[in-house]
Amino acid sequence: MVKIRLRRAGRKKLPIYHLVAADSRAPRDGRYLEIIGKYEPTKKPHAISLNSGRVNYWLSVGAQPTQTAYNILKTSGLLFENYLRKKGKSEEEIQTEMDAWNQRRESRLKRRLEIKSIRRKRKKETEAKEAEPAEAEAPSDSE
DSSP states (O other): OEEEEEEEEEETTEEEEEEEEEETTSOTTSOOSEEEEEEETTSSSOEEEEOHHHHHHHHHTTOEEOHHHHHHHHHHTHHHHHHHHHTTOOHHHHHHHHHHHHHHHHHHHHHHHHHHHHHHHHHHHHHHHHHHHHHHHHHHHHO
């Protein structure tokens, strides 16, 4: 059975993963059939580059992605695009759907970043409030 999975490359503490089509019996960093993409988790945001034609080919011949590979393909939008093709949509319809998908994704990411920044501000404010009474009490103890 052919699997689409990650193959580790890079050096110690700085991994780079190649997305490969490999026989399921081969070891993680062993033999593979073809490199179909690259994933760099150390970059901010994570860098993903895929050869969409080859990914679609391997999915069409029955290759099964592992859970992590599935998540990478899902976040890149390739699985949604493949789904639209299977439904028989035209290229124009696929393009409009993908544009809408990208806009939804961008708004979701922007919303997450806003929520994170609000949480950071609240945390700093609460830490500052907790530090103020401690600073006020400290000089009175020393007198």
